[in-house]
Amino acid sequence: MSQLRGAAIFGQSGGPTSVINASASGVIQEALKQECITAVYGAAHGIKGVLDEMFYDMSKEDTYELDLLKTTPSSALGSVRYKLKNAEDDETDYKRLVEVFKKYDIRYFFYNGGNDSMDTCNKVSKYMQKVGYECRVMGVPKTIDNDLFGTDHCPGYASAAKYVATSTMEVYHDARVYDTGMITILEVMGRNAGWLTAATALAAYKGNGPDLIYLPELPFDMDKFLEDVQRIYKQNGKVIVAVSEGAKTADGKYIAELGADLGKDAFGHAQLGGTASVLANIVKQKTGAKVRGIEFSLLQRCAAHVGSLTDVNEAFWAGQMAVRYAVEGKTDYMVAFEREEGAEYKCKIKLLNLTDVANTEKKIPREWINAEGNGLTEDFIKYALPLIQGESKPELEDGLPRFARLKKVLATK
Amino acid sequence: MSQLRGAAIFGQSGGPTSVINASASGVIQEALKQECITAVYGAAHGIKGVLDEMFYDMSKEDTYELDLLKTTPSSALGSVRYKLKNAEDDETDYKRLVEVFKKYDIRYFFYNGGNDSMDTCNKVSKYMQKVGYECRVMGVPKTIDNDLFGTDHCPGYASAAKYVATSTMEVYHDARVYDTGMITILEVMGRNAGWLTAATALAAYKGNGPDLIYLPELPFDMDKFLEDVQRIYKQNGKVIVAVSEGAKTADGKYIAELGADLGKDAFGHAQLGGTASVLANIVKQKTGAKVRGIEFSLLQRCAAHVGSLTDVNEAFWAGQMAVRYAVEGKTDYMVAFEREEGAEYKCKIKLLNLTDVANTEKKIPREWINAEGNGLTEDFIKYALPLIQGESKPELEDGLPRFARLKKVLATK
Numbered sequence: 004m005s006q007l008r009g010a011a012i013f014g015q016s017g018g019p020t021s022v023i024n025a026s027a028s029g030v031i032q033e034a035l036k037q038e039c040i041t042a043v044y045g046a047a048h049g050i051k052g053v054l055d056e057m058f059y060d061m062s063k064e065d066t067y068e069l070d071l072l073k074t075t076p077s078s079a080l081g082s083v084r085y086k087l088k089n090a091e092d093d094e095t096d097y098k099r100l101v102e103v104f105k106k107y108d109i110r111y112f113f114y115n116g117g118n119d120s121m122d123t124c125n126k127v128s129k130y131m132q133k134v135g136y137e138c139r140v141m142g143v144p145k146t147i148d149n150d151l152f153g154t155d156h157c158p159g160y161a162s163a164a165k166y167v168a169t170s171t172m173e174v175y176h177d178a179r180v181y182d183t184g185m186i187t188i189l190e191v192m193g194r195n196a197g198w199l200t201a202a203t204a205l206a207a208y209k210g211n212g213p214d215l216i217y218l219p220e221l222p223f224d225m226d227k228f229l230e231d232v233q234r235i236y237k238q239n240g241k242v243i244v245a246v247s248e249g250a251k252t253a254d255g256k257y258i259a260e261l262g263a264d265l266g267k268d269a270f271g272h273a274q275l276g277g278t279a280s281v282l283a284n285i286v287k288q289k290t291g292a293k294v295r296g297i298e299f300s301l302l303q304r305c306a307a308h309v310g311s312l313t314d315v316n317e318a319f320w321a322g323q324m325a326v327r328y329a330v331e332g333k334t335d336y337m338v339a340f341e342r343e344e345g346a347e348y349k350c351k352i353k354l355l356n357l358t359d360v361a362n363t364e365k366k367i368p369r370e371w372i373n374a375e376g377n378g379l380t381e382d383f384i385k386y387a388l389p390l391i392q393g394e395s396k397p398e399l400e401d402g403l404p405r406f407a408r409l410k411k412v413l414a415t416k
Numbered sequence: 417m418s419q420l421r422g423a424a425i426f427g428q429s430g431g432p433t434s435v436i437n438a439s440a441s442g443v444i445q446e447a448l449k450q451e452c453i454t455a456v457y458g459a460a461h462g463i464k465g466v467l468d469e470m471f472y473d474m475s476k477e478d479t480y481e482l483d484l485l486k487t488t489p490s491s492a493l494g495s496v497r498y499k500l501k502n503a504e505d506d507e508t509d510y511k512r513l514v515e516v517f518k519k520y521d522i523r524y525f526f527y528n529g530g531n532d533s534m535d536t537c538n539k540v541s542k543y544m545q546k547v548g549y550e551c552r553v554m555g556v557p558k559t560i561d562n563d564l565f566g567t568d569h570c571p572g573y574a575s576a577a578k579y580v581a582t583s584t585m586e587v588y589h590d591a592r593v594y595d596t597g598m599i600t601i602l603e604v605m606g607r608n609a610g611w612l613t614a615a616t617a618l619a620a621y622k623g624n625g626p627d628l629i630y631l632p633e634l635p636f637d638m639d640k641f642l643e644d645v646q647r648i649y650k651q652n653g654k655v656i657v658a659v660s661e662g663a664k665t666a667d668g669k670y671i672a673e674l675g676a677d678l679g680k681d682a683f684g685h686a687q688l689g690g691t692a693s694v695l696a697n698i699v700k701q702k703t704g705a706k707v708r709g710i711e712f713s714l715l716q717r718c719a720a721h722v723g724s725l726t727d728v729n730e731a732f733w734a735g736q737m738a739v740r741y742a743v744e745g746k747t748d749y750m751v752a753f754e755r756e757e758g759a760e761y762k763c764k765i766k767l768l769n770l771t772d773v774a775n776t777e778k779k780i781p782r783e784w785i786n787a788e789g790n791g792l793t794e795d796f797i798k799y800a801l802p803l804i805q806g807e808s809k810p811e812l813e814d815g816l817p818r819f820a821r822l823k824k825v826l827a828t829k
Contacts (some may be wrong), residue, residue: 019593020588048595077589084594165815169721172817173434176490177718179433181497182461187714280693300710301600305586309721311815315776317439402578402724402805403622404585 005222007103008039009110011326012053014046016116021076021166021319022160022305023115023145024407029322030071030113030143031061037330044414049083049114050123054099056106064414067365071407072396073315076289076305086119087126090133097130104136111139111329115322117146118362121337125357130232132380139329142337142357143321146388147304149198152363154339155353157284158318159304161390164202165314167191167299171206174297179241185241186232186286186294190279192303193416194249195219196366199303202247203250205211206378210403214242217251219249220366221376223258229284229289231377236290248278258282308404312393317350324352348389365373420552421452422523425466426474427459429496429529429536433572434489434579434720436528436558437820441485442735443526443556444474453524455531457827462496462527463536467512467641468538469519476825484820486728487810489718492822500539501533503546510543518550520829523554525740528568528735529636531557531668531775534750540621541748552742555750555770556734560717565776566768567752572717572729574803575614579719580604580712580729581804584619584626584658587710592654593701599645599655599699603692605716608781612716617792618800624810627655631661633779634789636671641695644701644790649703661691672694721817725806730763737765761802792815 011034015023025046034043043061046052059080061069071077103109111132114124121142128140144151149160171189178187191200206212214235217223223246235242250258258278279296287294309356321338328336336354343349359386371383397404424447426438440458447456456474459465472493474482485492486607502712503510518520527537534555541553557564562573584602591600604613610631619625627648630636636659663671671691692709700707734751741749749767756762784796810817 019590065793076586077587078593082593082597107501145434168816169809170719171714172713172719172819173489174721176819177432180491180495182494204818209814211819295714299712299715300713301587301590301708302583302710302712302715305590306583307586308582351460382489388814393810394815399807400622401801402807403581406589406624407583 007041007110007137008041008329009108010042010044011040011111011113011164012046012058012137013054013113013116014079015080016049016051016114016120017146018117019077019082019304020145020147021162021305021310022315024072024079024144025075025315026115026145026158026322027079030115030326032069032126033323033326034111034322035062037326039330040363041108044061044078044398045109050087051083051085051086052081054096054105056103058414059409059411060414062067063110063410067410068241068407071398071405072414073319074307074310076307077161079407084119086125090126090130093372095182099135100127101136104138107377107414110137113141113143113325113329115143117143117144117151118364119205121151121357122361124337125361128357130354132335139334141334142360143325143327144337144339145318148193148196148286150196150366152360152365155342155350156340156390158314160198160323161311161314162306162395163199163303164205164387165311165391166309167199167202167303168205169240169309170299172209172211173205173241175206175211178243178295184240186290186292187244187250188279188282188286188294188296189245190242190248190277190296192296192299192416193247195220195364198367200245201367201379201383202387204383208384213245214244215377215378217242217246217250218367218372218380219247219251220372222239222253223250225252232286233290236292236322240342241359245295246278246282252280275402299393308396311391312395313390320405321352348392419452420523420550421454422521423455423457424453424462424524425457425471425522426526427461427462427465427528428491428493429462429527429533430559432495432717433558433560434575434718434723435572435728437485437490438489438728439484439494439528439556439558439571439730439735440492442732443528443739445482446736446739450739450740452743454521457520458493460531461494462475462498463500464496464498466516467509467683469516471827472822474829481820484811484818486732486767486789487720487723489720490524490818492820500536503539513540514549515762516599517551520827522563523550526554526555526556527744528556530560530561531777534564534770535774537750538774541790543750551772552576552747554738554742554747555773556738557624557750557752558731560612561606561609563609563777563779565773565778567657568755568763569726569753569803571734573611574637574724574727575808576612576716576827577618577717577800578724579722580612580615581618582722583712585622586622588619588624588656590641591656591708591780591787592597597649597653597705599649599703599705601692601699601707601709602626602656602658602693603661603690603709603711603749604658605712606632608777610660611656613660613798614792614796615755615778617796618804621797625656626658628657628790629792630657630790631785632660632664632779633782633785635666636663638665642699645699646703659691659695665763676733721809723808724804725808726803728808734765740793741767
């Protein structure tokens with residue numbers, strides 16, 4: 004394959020994770036090493052930064068800070084939720100991209116994100132091919148939702164899962180200290196796929212987890228749910244429930260939306276709030292028990308202080324390999340993981356066509372959910388447990404995280 | 417001082433912390449070593465377990481598990497919120513206590529908790545003195561609220577503070593990834609004292625913290641608050657606010673209660689929820705910005721995975737010293753910390769009269785809060801930073817915490 008000389012640009016897109024910067028570290032440090040890559044730019048706020056010609060010269064950064072990116076949560080370069088129109092409908096953005104690419108001689112485009120970001124990456128790739136602008140395009144996966152097609156798992160998932168499982172185990176202990184009844188409802192992120200909510204099953208596997216787990220993969224049956232909760236409450240006096248923010252009733256309504264219909268208070272007022280808070284109110288009215296709703300909220304996707312080292316290393320590796328493959332001549336792919344056979348956990352990297360990945364969601368297989376639809380099977384534990392192994396946490400300064408501080412020197416031309 | 421032979425009983429009381437079990441470990445292991453202590457009992461659910469004759473024989477536990485208590489959050493023996501009546505009004509409980517103490521020859525009573533628990537401890541102490549039943553009574557402090565009188569700080573506070581500061585730093589990064597406006601409101605525990613909310617100032621000190629901090633020590637002025645938020649929002653597009661769950665308006669209303677008055681939605685419905693959620697709704701209406709309320713909820717008081725080693729060691733030490741002092745003949749005291757002079761942080765243990773400690777609250781001095789009432793001064797940082805030093809976390813098994821598992825063999829007689 005012919006060697007392609009030119010600049011590289013890297014962007015982060017979609018909801019951040021605690022390891023997306025580890026992939027950034029991998030891409031940037033590897034790109035800086037490659038002789039054929041003449042400049043390495045970090046786009047401010049993903050594709051928007053490219054369109055706006057707002058990007059940073061990564062060669063100006065200290066290696067020490069680039070290393071610290073491995074344990075710095077969120078998107079250091081800034082993220083974006085921006086959907087490129089179809090080129091057939093509107094070429095404006097694409098023409099602008101070609102203009103910017105030409106101006107800076109950009110020949111390598113690395114894009115780090117989830118489903119929507121892979122759609123962006125795919126569209127850029129196909130357009131550059133169409134107009135004959137030579138550019139190697141590689142997607143680097145990330146999402147705490149773990150719902151990208153074709154890859155064993157996604158960087159970002161395991162660290163969020165480790166946080167969720169650890170915190171669930173801690174709350175389990177806290178929520179049973181009194182000799183009075185108590186029902187606790189944990190709300191976990193994941194709009195369409197239940198991978199992260201399922202991570203609470205790891206806590207249950209360790210004997211310190213929820214009694215009931217509800218995923219968005221199956222319709223949420225309020226009557227069955229209340230029956231389940233009341234049965235366990237009667238038996239044990241303590242119930243812990245984990246529920247996905249994306250759980251929906253059979254007629255397609257999110258639980259949070261049910262607040263307005265079901266959860267009227269004594270004055271007929273609608274109850275507002277998230278899934279946990281709506282369910283907590285309904286359960287309180289039904290049982291009279293003390294009920295507490297807990298939302299892991301943003302905490303679950305930025306908890307770098309209890310990251311999975313496996314995840315951090317793989318995220319870095321995915322970024323690094325995206326660059327190496329591109330330099331070798333590969334383009335139009337997303338880097339993905341394939342788990343190898345055998346008792347010991349091992350993954351290798353494979354490449355997936357961007358077209359196949361863009362906008363396709365991977366959900367939890369039905370057979371990994373128990374028959375009753377309120378828990379996970381051993382298969383899920385076998386899948387998830389290896390991913391959360393190893394401890395990653397930031398360097399500390401005065402007992403608190405020392406996160407990367409980038410200079411962010413704007414590139415000009 | 418004469419040596420007193422007899423059994424010891426230990427109870428945990430009030431809201432749990434991530435280090436109250438470290439104190440349990442200190443009391444129990446030290447008591448098991450003392451020759452004059454003939455049996456060591458752990459009361460199930462504090463004083464209620466004593467009244468109900470429900471306590472465990474701690475000599476039946478493995479030392480390994482007792483050691484694991486140091487990093488096991490929540491109250492392993494079970495906690496309680498039970499207020500003893502004044503003996504002058506009703507002696508029933510006290511007579512029962514004397515009965516149980518005599519039956520088991522209990523001569524040492526150790527009680528671990530916050531303000532209310534020290535009240536219980538004090539009442540037990542005074543009653544036993546009054547009826548001439550010889551028993552050494554010692555309180556061991558704990559509370560994430562850090563509001564116990566006369567002690568430099570309370571075990572449990574520093575670990576919660578470390579969690580809150582660390583998580584705030586992480587959320588700080590997450591809450592500014594997009595190039596659109598965002599206001600984030602963090603709700604921290606502490607009904608009457610703002611020590612834990614103030615811990616977010618440690619994150620600010622590291623450059624990754626809230627712009628505004630509101631404590632219950634000062635009346636919450638909604639107009640000033642909205643002015644503050646809007647000013648910073650206009651300047652930076654991003655605002656992070658930390659607010660205590662106990663913040664109250666000048667006329668004594670909790671913010672959460674304001675939901676019903678101020679926070680009506682478009683249909684005139686009252687908004688329910690906690691402090692962060694009520695404030696988030698009000699700010700959203702006022703600014704039109706994207707606003708997110710985050711409650712640290714139970715997570716902040718049970719996060720043993722990011723504990724302060726200083727805190728864990730001191731909690732253990734406080735328990736240990738309570739036993740040693742009691743064996744030496746001291747009674748009717750609470751163990752407390754006194755910070756020594758000098759650049760390096762060092763604490764010694766002192767004893768406080770239970771009468772002085774019971775029901776007295778310690779708040780943040782006015783001069784540690786800035787003039788505007790929306791932040792902390794350097795004095796607070798100097799006070800709090802040494803407390804969160806050192807890393808404590810549980811042993812891991814498969815990448816997840818291995819918490820203590822007690823046998824809990826019921827004592828009988």
